[in-house]
Amino acid sequence: MVSGLDDADLQRPTRCRGWLVADLLFHVLCDAQRALVALASPAEGPADVDDVSYWRAFAGGSSDATRVAVATMDGLLSDDAVRPAGWNDPEYLLKATGRLPLSDRDRRDLGEAAGWFPLLG
Numbered sequence: 177m178v179s180g181l182d183d184a185d186l187q188r189p190t191r192c193r194g195w196l197v198a199d200l201l202f203h204v205l206c207d208a209q210r211a212l213v214a215l216a217s218p219a220e221g222p223a224d225v226d227d228v229s230y231w232r233a234f235a236g237g238s239s240d241a242t243r244v245a246v247a248t249m250d251g252l253l254s255d256d257a258v259r260p261a262g263w264n265d266p267e268y269l270l271k272a273t274g275r276l277p278l279s280d281r282d283r284r285d286l287g288e289a290a291g292w293f294p295l296l297g
Contacts (some may be wrong), residue, residue, distance in 0.1 A: 191292070192251050245269050249295055257289035272296065 178201060186198040195203075242265050249272040253259070260282060270276035274294030276286055283290040 207254070242266070242269070252295040253289065253292070255293070257286065260285040 181197065186196065189195070190197055190200050192200055192266060203229045246265050246268060249269065250266050263271070267276065270280055271282065274296070278286070278290055278293055286293070
């Protein structure tokens with residue numbers, strides 16, 4: 177996917193403000209490496225959650241986790257785009273990740289930026 181990129185491609189900006197393509201690729205690589213280490217590291221005792229119940233702790237969203245997630249989505253969204261005023265943080269995160277579809281009104285309010293959704297998915 178990225179093997180065909182040349183130096184000029186790697187120096188292009190991304191929708192993550194202040195990040196070049198090379199920066200973003202390195203960030204993703206490091207996250208993948210951290211995940212491999214975490215998955216290969218033994219834990220003491222039996223598991224206390226499974227792959228589904230792990231995420232339930234985030235369902236209500238702690239204020240810190242929500243702030244970080246919202247800031248991440250804001251960073252992926254163009255400086256020119258403004259999220260609709262009617263969206264609360266959980267709705268914004270659900271729509272930004274494609275877990276809740278954009279309504280016709282959302283598309284109208286977002287304009288061209290509606291084509292960037294989901295920001296992650």
